[in-house]
Amino acid sequence: xxxxxxxxxxxxxxxxxxxxxxxxxxxxxxxxxxxxxxxxxxxxxxxxxxxxxxxxxxxxxxxxxxxxxxxxxxxxxxxxxxxxxxxxxxxxxxxxxxxxxxxxxxxxxxxxxxxxxxxxxxxxxxxxxxxxxxxxxxxxxxxxxxxxxxxxxxxxxxxxxxxxxxxxxxxxxxxxxxxxxxxxxxxxxxxxxxxxxxxxxxxxxxxxxxxxxxxxxxxxxxxxxxxxxxxxxxxxxxxxxxxxxxxxxxxxxxxxxxxxxxxxxxxxxxxxxxxxxxxxxxxxxxxxxxxxxxxxxxxxxxxxxxxxxxxxxxxxxxxxxxxxxxxxxxxxxxxxxxxxxxxxxxxxxxxxxxxxxxxxxxxxxxxxxxxxxxxxxxxxxxxxxxxxxxxxxxxxxxxxxxxxxxxxxxxxxxxxxxxxxxxxxxxxxxxxxxxxxxxxxxxxxxxxxxxxxxxxxxxxxxxxxxxxxxxxxxxxxxx
Numbered sequence: 063x064x065x066x067x068x069x070x071x072x073x074x075x076x077x078x079x080x081x082x083x084x085x086x087x088x089x090x091x092x093x094x095x096x097x098x099x100x101x102x103x104x105x106x107x108x109x110x111x112x113x114x115x116x117x118x119x120x121x122x123x124x125x126x127x128x129x130x131x132x133x134x135x136x137x138x139x140x141x142x143x144x145x146x147x148x149x150x151x152x153x154x155x156x157x158x159x160x161x162x163x164x165x166x167x168x169x170x171x172x173x174x175x176x177x178x179x180x181x182x183x184x185x186x187x188x189x190x191x192x193x194x195x196x197x198x199x200x201x202x203x204x205x206x207x208x209x210x211x212x213x214x215x216x217x218x219x220x221x222x223x224x225x226x227x228x229x230x231x232x233x234x235x236x237x238x239x240x241x242x243x244x245x246x247x248x249x250x251x252x253x254x255x256x257x258x259x260x261x262x263x264x265x266x267x268x269x270x271x272x273x274x275x276x277x278x279x280x281x282x283x284x285x286x287x288x289x290x291x292x293x294x295x296x297x298x299x300x301x302x303x304x305x306x307x308x309x310x311x312x313x314x315x316x317x318x319x320x321x322x323x324x325x326x327x328x329x330x331x332x333x334x335x336x337x338x339x340x341x342x343x344x345x346x347x348x349x350x351x352x353x354x355x356x357x358x359x360x361x362x363x364x365x366x367x368x369x370x371x372x373x374x375x376x377x378x379x380x381x382x383x384x385x386x387x388x389x390x391x392x393x394x395x396x397x398x399x400x401x402x403x404x405x406x407x408x409x410x411x412x413x414x415x416x417x418x419x420x421x422x423x424x425x426x427x428x429x430x431x432x433x434x435x436x437x438x439x440x441x442x443x444x445x446x447x448x449x450x451x452x453x454x455x456x457x458x459x460x461x462x463x464x465x466x467x468x469x470x471x472x473x474x475x476x477x478x479x480x481x482x483x484x485x486x487x488x489x490x491x492x493x494x495x496x497x498x499x500x501x502x503x504x505x506x507x508x509x510x511x512x513x514x515x516x517x518x519x520x521x522x523x524x525x526x527x528x529x530x531x532x533x534x535x536x537x538x539x540x541x
Contacts, residue, residue, distance in 0.1 A: 080200065080258075080260070080262075081197065081200030081201055081205075081209065081262075082209070083258050084193065084196050084197055084200055084258050084259060084260075085197055085209045085212055085213050087193065087254075087255035087256070087258040087259070088190065088193030088194065088196070088197060088213040088216070088255070089212060089213050089215065089216035089219075090216065090251055090252075090255045091151075091155075091189050091190055091193055091216070091251075091252055091255050091256075092190055092193075092213060092214065092215075092216030092217050092219075092220065093216040093217070093219050093220040093223065093224075094220060094224075094244075094247060094248045094251055094252065095155075095158055095185075095186050095189060095190060095220075095248060095252065096131070096186060096190065096216065096217040096220055097216070097217065097219065097220015097221055097223060097224040098162075098220065098224055098228075098244050098248065099124050099127050099128060099131075099182070099186065100124070100217060100220060100221040100224070100225075101220070101221060101224040101225040101227070101228045102123065102124040102127075102228075103124070103225075103351075104225065104228040104229050104232050104237075105228065105232060105237045105240065105241070106120040106121065106123065106124070107120075108232055108236070108237040109171060109174070109237065112237075113170065113171035115171050117352070117473070118470065118473045118474055119171075120171075121348055121470060121473055122175060122179065122470060123174060123175055123178055123179045124179075124348075125179075125344075125348065125466060125467055125469070125470050126175065126179035126180060126183060126467060127178065127179050127180075127182045127183035127186065128183070128463075128466050128467075129183065129463040129464065129466045129467035130179075130180060130183025130184055130186070130187060130463065131183050131186040131187050131190060131191075131463065132187070132439075132459040132460065132462050132463030132466070133187070133459070133460050133463035133464065134183070134184055134186075134187025134188070134191065134463075135187060135191045135194075135455070135456035135457070135459040135460065135463075136456050136457055136460065137187070138150065138154075138187050138188050138191040138192055138195070138456065139191070139195055139452055139453065139456040141188070142192055142195055147192055147195070147196050147259035147260060147261065148256055148257060148259050148260070150188050150189075150192045151188065151189045151192040151193065151252075151255075151256035151259050152252075152253060152256045153185075153188055154184075154185045154186065154187065154188025154189030154190075154192065154252075155185065155189050155248065155249060155252030155253060155256060156185070156249075157181055157182070157184055157185025157188060158182055158185035158186060158189065158245065158248055158249075158252070159185075159245045159246070159248060159249040159252075160181065160185075161177060161178050161181040161182035161185060161245075162178070162182070162241040162242065162244060162245025162248070163241075163242060163245055164177045164181070165177045165178040165241055166237075166238040166239070166241045166242050166245075167238070189252060189256065191456060191459070192256075192259060193213065193255075193259060194210060194213065194440060194452070194455065194456075195452040195455075195456070196259045196260070196261070197209050197210055197213060198210070198444070198451060198452040198455065199261055199262055199451070199452070200262055202451075203520075204387065205387060206387075206441070206444065207382075207383075207386035207387050207393065207441040207445075208383050208384065208386060208387050209383075210437070210440045210441050210455075211379055211380075211382040211383035211386055211437045211440070211441060212379075212380070212383040214379055214436060214437045214440055215376055215379035215380055215383060215437075217436070218372055218373075218375040218376035218379055218433075219376055221372040221375070222369070222372045222373060222376060224244075225368075225369075225372070228240060228244070231243060231244070320450035320451055320453035320454075321453060321457070322450075323447045323450065323453070323454060323457070324457070326447070326511070326514065327506060328446075328502070328503045328506045328507055328511070328514075329447065331499045331500070331502045331503050331506065332394070332442075332443075332446065332458070332461075332499070332500065332503050333458065333460075333461045334461070334499055335397065335461075335495075335496045335497075335499030335500045335503075336397070336439055336458065336461035336462050336465065336496075337461045337462070337464050337465040337468070338465065338492045338493075338495055338496040338499070339397060339400065339401055339404070339435055339465070339492070339493065339496040340435065340461065340462035340463075340464075340465025340466055340469065341465040341466075341468050341469045341471075341472075341489075341492060342404060342469075342489040342492045342493050342496075343400075343404065343431060343432065343435045343436075343465075343469075344465070344466055344469025344470070344472065345408075345469070345472050345482075345485065345486075345489055346371070346404075346427050346431060346432060347432065348469065348470075348473070349472060349473055349476065349482075350364075350367065350368060350371060350424070350427075351364045351365070351367075351368055352476070353411070353482050354367055354420060356476075356481070356482055357411075357414055357420075359417065359420060363417055363420060366421070367420050367421060367424045368424075370421050370424040370425055370428070371424045371425075371427060371428045371432070372428065373425075373428065374424065374425040374426075374427070374428025374429045374432075374433075375428035375429075375432040375433050375436070376428075376433075377428070377429060377433070378428055378429040378430070378432065378433025378434065378437075379433045379436070379437050381429075381433070382396075382433060382434065382437045382438075382441075383437075386437075386441055389521065390521065391521060392445060392446070392504070392517040392518060392520075392521055393438065393441055393442045393445050394442050394445070394446055394500060394503060394504065394517060395500075396434045396438045396442065397434070397435075397438055397442070397496070397497075397500045398497055398500055398501070399430065399434060400430065400431050400434035400435045400438070401493040401494075401496045401497045401500070402493075402497065403426070403427075403430035403431050403434075404431045404435075404489070404490075404493045405490045405493045405494065407423060407426055407427050407430070407431065408486045408489055408490050408493075409486075409490065410423055411423060411482075411486060412483065412486055435462070436462075439455070439458050439459050439461065439462050440455055440459070442458070443455050443457070443458040445517050445520055446503065446517050447514075448516060448520070472485050472488075472489075504517065
């Protein structure tokens with residue numbers, strides 16, 4: 063897009079506002095795509111009755127799809143580099159529609175694990191992760207966490223909105239027609255939302271690319287100047303060739319290969335910490351209703367508690383969206399808050415006696431555990447490993463995907479023992495191990511890789527006097 067052709071105002075709007083349009087579009091895909099997946103429990107109940115399968119077996123379908131949605135991030139990122147954002151997102155939406163349509167004609171249960179669990183999961187990865195990658199490209203620094211967390215909030219919104227919708231559809235027209243209807247809605251809305259996925263463009267009309275590799279200082283200055291103007295990032299060149307650059311810029315300049323983080327021990331500490339925390343969190347997400355019923359409460363109480371869980375999860379994600387960029391500490395510590403909260407709330411679950419306690423616990427789980435565990439993988443990695451575009455995010459998302467799939471082990475354990483007590487104590491220990499792994503990340507960087515210990519550099523921009531001094535020092539370094 064050129065100023066001479068369309069005028070500076072048109073270019074300015076696209077450059078400064080289009081990122082939020084992409085964010086809203088991604089929110090809608092998350093709402094319908096992931097929301098349908100999170101409300102699939104209504105469908106699995108109908109499938110259990112028709113195909114006569116157990117609860118644990120039926121849960122494998124949404125669990126596999128959820129895991130593949132996250133695990134497929136790296137593959138999606140590479141496909142996006144070779145093709146285009148819109149094409150990949152449209153392909154993903156098409157996969158999701160075909161999964162719904164084909165599954166609605168299945169006469170047996172086990173093929174559905176492939177037709178929906180695998181196919182739908184791959185489709186979600188291609189569509190939702192493409193949206194997230196596009197958001198990162200439009201918001202390379204400022205507002206990135208806010209935009210990503212807002213887009214992820216679409217999952218909680220979808221769970222709240224689509225659960226009653228799916229219940230009405232399944233009750234009225236059956237689960238097969240319900241999938242056909244929701245698949246068609248996702249196809250229409252998804253195609254429209256995917257049309258907004260475009261790369262940021264320079265004034266010259268040349269689109270920026272995640273795999274652009276500047277060959278000299280001039281190209282570095284041009285790229286960063288554009289990003290600074292568009293997104294409120296650093297408005298000065300990274301380096302003028304003669305002066306010292308900031309530590310964040312040093313890391314960005316060194317990171318020619320964005321996958322070099324796979325060689326860092328602290329990345330794997332964080333990676334395994336996310337796997338363990340995601341495994342434990344599946345207990346709240348997929349087995350919360352069953353746990354409440356096991357405690358002796360009625361189904362109506364369990365259903366309302368699940369609604370409270372979803373609503374509080376949404377509130378928590380919106381809070382993360384609003385305040386993540388202004389936290390007085392690195393975003394990595396959100397995992398610590400979630401894990402400590404998980405330990406305390408699991409201990410509380412062991413002592414729940416009243417309906418009021420059920421609802422209070424459900425709200426606390428949604429705000430302090432689910433919202434943080436689900437949104438942090440999208441926003442933490444780029445701060446811990448800056449200067450690598452969307453690669454830290456897409457690579458890290460593999461961890462919660464694996465953890466979600468492995469979390470079904472808890473369901474099998476409960477089926478065999480008939481009690482959640484041992485599982486709850488096991489999850490407490492897992493959260494404690496996750497805290498140790500997350501704490502090892504900054505400790506290792508500070509002691510053994512100080513050149514990578516830059517997670518605090520971004521925080522100081524928002525910390526009053528420290529932030530002012532940090533900004534002044536950064537400007538001195540840049541000039």
